[in-house]
Amino acid sequence: MNTKEGIIDIHCHILPNLDDGPSSLEEAEAMLKEALKAGIREIVATPHLVWQEKLLSKEQIQSAIEQLPKIIKVYGGAEVPLMEASDLLEEDKLVTTGKMVLLDTPPLGKLLGLEQVVFKMVLKRLTPVIAHPERNLPFSLDRRRLEHLKNMGALFQINAGSLLGLWGKEVEKAAEKLIEWGIADIIASDAHTAEAFTAFREAIARLRKRWGEKISENMTRTNILPLIRKEAQKVGPGA
């Protein structure tokens, strides 16, 4: 791990009172401090874009970020519900980070329409990042479908907690398979609390030990840079 430059966490519910993340600025500050201890130097704040039937705006997200103590660089983003992604894209209500769109996938169901959403996003030169595929077991075992989505231009983000078995043995195995198959591009905390960063740190240690430094660095930094940085976008995919 390049500790000097640090880990980038692209999936994190760190903004207070916008969703099921922290309910106060103090809790958010405690999360930032734990993230820093875990070696994270950049965070993409990804509140649920639609929460309790209300749609968040870019301005709400930006103003919540401005109120955070300046401990770690935080970028605006959102976790976009799959079912509503197509309409939100057409209505120009998506919240992206650079060219990245974090796509929430439910743990149950066939994820109908996912390919269509990915296609529409790629046409707009966006990169859909499919969040925690391992939590939907039938989906995560459908290697052909996953590879097809990857060929279309989607990336896959697994959760640190899944790799530690926090969602059960089957989800843990699915997360491992996604790494083995070369499907998983990114690992993220999906943190809602400060404790989640302890799990993130453990998961990265496990990743490094079992799959090596290179995979670990790719999944925590190298694969992320072309998505979120303007200067990186010039040399990244689709340039």
Ligand SMILES: [Fe+2]
């Ligand atoms: Fe999330």
